Amino acid sequence: MTETAILVLEDGTVFEGVSVGATGLSVGEVVFNTAMTGYQEVLTDPSYARQLVTLTYPHVGNTGCTDQDDEAAKVWSAGLIVRDVPRRPSSWRSQVALPEWLRARGIVGIAGIDTRKLTRLLRDRGAQNGALMAGDVDVDRALEAARKFPGLKGMDLAKVVSTAETYAWTEGALDLDANAFQSVPSTFRVVAYDYGVKTNILRMLAERGCALTVVPARTPAAEVLAMQPDGVFLSNGPGDPEPCDYAISAIREFIDAKVPLFGICLGHQLLALAAGAKTVKMANGHHGANHPVQDLDSGRVMITSQNHGFAVDEATLPANVRVIHRSLFDGTNQGIELTDAPAFSFQGHPEASPGPHDVSPLFDRFVASMSNQHAGKH
Numbered sequence: 001m002t003e004t005a006i007l008v009l010e011d012g013t014v015f016e017g018v019s020v021g022a023t024g025l026s027v028g029e030v031v032f033n034t035a036m037t038g039y040q041e042v043l044t045d046p047s048y049a050r051q052l053v054t055l056t057y058p059h060v061g062n063t064g065c066t067d068q069d070d071e072a073a074k075v076w077s078a079g080l081i082v083r084d085v086p087r088r089p090s091s092w093r094s095q096v097a098l099p100e101w102l103r104a105r106g107i108v109g110i111a112g113i114d115t116r117k118l119t120r121l122l123r124d125r126g127a128q129n130g131a132l133m134a135g136d137v138d139v140d141r142a143l144e145a146a147r148k149f150p151g152l153k154g155m156d157l158a159k160v161v162s163t164a165e166t167y168a169w170t171e172g173a174l175d176l177d178a179n180a181f182q183s184v185p186s187t188f189r190v191v192a193y194d195y196g197v198k199t200n201i202l203r204m205l206a207e208r209g210c211a212l213t214v215v216p217a218r219t220p221a222a223e224v225l226a227m228q229p230d231g232v233f234l235s236n237g238p239g240d241p242e243p244c245d246y247a248i249s250a251i252r253e254f255i256d257a258k259v260p261l262f263g264i265c266l267g268h269q270l271l272a273l274a275a276g277a278k279t280v281k282m283a284n285g286h287h288g289a290n291h292p293v294q295d296l297d298s299g300r301v302m303i304t305s306q307n308h309g310f311a312v313d314e315a316t317l318p319a320n321v322r323v324i325h326r327s328l329f330d331g332t333n334q335g336i337e338l339t340d341a342p343a344f345s346f347q348g349h350p351e352a353s354p355g356p357h358d359v360s361p362l363f364d365r366f367v368a369s370m371s372n373q374h375a376g377k378h
């Protein structure tokens with residue numbers, strides 16, 4: 001049986017389609033992602049908490065879902081908005097079809113709407129909040145819910161999605177032939193702050209010889225320094241970086257202690273804030289897998305995976321911070337390094353998942369900075 005679903009934006013625009021997930025009402029900021037693959041990775045990426053994601057690629061669900069592709073233990077996105085879901089998935093890896101997967105996880109989804117129209121509307125008018133309702137739909141109630149959502153600006157979600165307990169991680173990438181995750185011997189001890197970490201980041205660090213201790217977002221710096229790590233990693237995560245004062249002050253302590261630091265996305269924004277810069281909410285965030293970013297030192301252009309709605313304001317960077325990467329789409333900051341501490345960070349996603357792997361050498365750079373620090377100590 002097909003159930004009706006509606007998407008109502010805070011400006012009053014209503015889209016009517018069919019439900020492809022659970023019944024219910026879910027609110028959040030509506031964002032569009034232009035990647036052609038990776039719907040499962042997108043939905044389980046904690047950085048999408050409180051966001052309703054529309055995919056511009058029209059056919060979503062073709063390859064089904066498989067547990068091995070989760071980026072976190074649950075779906076963090078508030079809901080899914082697509083043009084069309086195929087009747088059946090087709091992939092030797094698929095365990096379950098997307099609609100069933102969404103329903104089992106209580107996630108609302110809508111299909112059958114004009115996602116090109118929605119995307120153009122978001123592009124032209126900027127970020128908007130919305131409500132997705134499936135089952136017994138009521139436009140007025142959905143509109144009221146969309147308008148009540150306070151918006152992501154000022155919202156600290158890192159502490160909401162972070163792990164409650166510290167845990168160890170050593171598992172590497174998936175070996176498709178063996179159908180198992182690789183185990184790799186480790187050389188470096190890295191503490192990874194979980195502000196909403198994606199599993200593939202942990203896998204790519206493990207693959208490069210890092211034995212990881214993943215800690216909750218609000219772990220004090222002193223506790224981490226007592227573990228004597230070779231390096232500290234600052235993860236991606238949802239929401240506004242600015243209110244995460246606990247993280248910003250901890251990062252300041254790591255900078256002072258000259259511990260090798262590497263930040264991705266929210267971690268990048270937090271490093272910039274700790275260095276004294278400011279962040280801003282973008283009118284149009286970046287969500288996709290085809291964003292050109294330039295490495296300003298080499299001039300090289302990399303095609304990158306992106307997922308952010310806030311950005312580091314380059315005009316506010318202090319003298320000891322160098323800009324090392326910039327977006328060729330809109331000129332926004334994409335990477336920084338400190339000139340007086342072994343710390344650097346990237347706004348996009350070197351771990352991709354989904355997306356191209358052009359930026360994966362940044363993981364090697366982090367490992368090299370830990371080796372250099374070691375060499376300096378002896």
Ligand SMILES: NC(=O)CC[C@H](N)C(=O)O
Nearest residue numbers: 236237265266308309310
């Ligand atoms: N993927 C991320 O870490 C996103 C960072 C931050 N929440 C933003 O929207 O800019």
